[in-house]
Amino acid sequence: MNSHYPDWNQLHAFLATVETGSLSAAARELGLTQPTVGRQVAALEQDLGVMLFERVGRSLSLTAAGRELFESARSMSEAASRLTLIASGQSQSIEGLVRITASDIVAAYTLPPILKSLHEAAPGIEIEIIAANDVRDLMRREADIAIRHVPPEQPDLIARRCRGTTARLYAATDYLDAQGRPNTGAALAEADFIGYSATDGLVGELNARGVPVTRRNFRWTTGSVVTAWEMIRQGLGIGVMFRDAAEGVEGIEPVLPELPPFEVPIWLAVHRELHTSRRIRLVFDHLAAALG
Template sequence: MDWNLLKSFAYVVKEGSLSAASRALNSTQPTIGRHIAILEEQFGFSLFTRSRDGLEPTEEALDLYPDVEAMLTRFDSFVRRLEGEKDEESGTVRIATSEVMGIEVLPDMLKKFHRAHPKIKIELSLSNKNENLLKRDADLAIRLNKPAQEALLAKFVGNVSVHFYAHKDYLKTYGTPKKLNELKDHVIIGPDREQVFLSALEKFGININREDCDFRLDNQVGQIELLRKGLGIGVMQKPLAKRSSALVAILEKEFQYQMPVWAVMHEDLRTNSRVRLVYNFLIEEFQKYTSVSSS
């Protein structure tokens, strides 16, 4: 089977239309459409149905997609590995990390790295779910917990302190809570369906539940932005909060959550010069970042 056919199929599922898939693959819409038609003829069933919003994958297509996507991931990993063995100063490195780290923290670091190594391309996989490095979903990762798999090379780079913060304009209007149990009397920015952090608060004797949160969203970058706009009290990493003089720490002594940061890569890539270059760079940069928490 022609590999390009499967690649076109995967991108039509991801992008939702032939035109969007053709742009993502730097191809043409007729070519992508022809690939889908060939696959449908080979498989003997339809892969997509047309709708008002574009192309909807059929049930059969959705069953096939995870396996095809896994093949794409492994193929990209294979290409990156070959590139790394050719030249440590060129090629692609895929980094997996959380949304907050990827959007709020990594850009400044990667700007510095790109200036020093302009031929190395960086792919970012941003998700609060851990990418499976054993399956080569990414080359390396910045994780907020220690990996359990023995086949991974992990380096603890430091702890990031997480505190409650509020904008000074909010505190001017609503006042500042003096005790943890006074938080419920304030406007709280918190999660919607994700309850992991609220469960962590219970260990500090803070009984805040979903109904106590006036603004609810699971996207942590969105939570931070609401906090920055002065909508209420929320949690934030100390190094991020210190970038703005308008943010004030709340009950800093009463509540301090230490979040460990680990740099992780597959041990098979330890000899890949390019990946190791990025890995060592991120270790150094995140050691500087986490050191702000102790200051």
């Protein structure tokens, strides 16, 4: 890429095109004509000396250079929006309810400090947390913003991949004192495990890591990650838990910490239509910044 900075109007046109999915939709969002948006995107490609989109008929798909620029430009846009709100004091005047759906463990352990900083920036915003481990449907307005561990598939949603986290095996110190501390995966063949309602996937993941468990090892199962965490804490068995919730908790130890961790992606999603709401955009950007 060339070393000089691109024009912000061109970047804005590029961002809108990616987020809305087409030049025509970007033009409607920006209040411009489609040819104008097309010229701005083409000028950006020329200035940078790269192709940002692959054009197949009327469809557009990002190139590798386009994806790289999109991540950087999106971060710039979010930072500029936050600075503008803070400088103008508008964040203090934005009011109303925003509903966020997240898994119960994210709602209990990840969101509270983020919501505290959000309240300091925008005290007029009210937040309702829908702690649910099923995927709530943004298309039916069951929530305004979703924090998910799988990417949303609906084309009318704006999705943002965040930093993510990892998970590993943990157990209570009392449980390990009584049962012994394993030093190999094979030593867990007879251990009691705490699992979730659908355990087949977890059995496969553990087997792939050299832990020869079967469904019979899962003496306790639940659909609630928070409930599973409490079972682990109270010494019922070994379970997989997010690092963010488990690390540093008194009376809890990692089990076989040398095993490769489970990767847990985190996605933010919002309906394109709702993304134009100032309060929802503010909360979405705050979550995106906090979650990475």
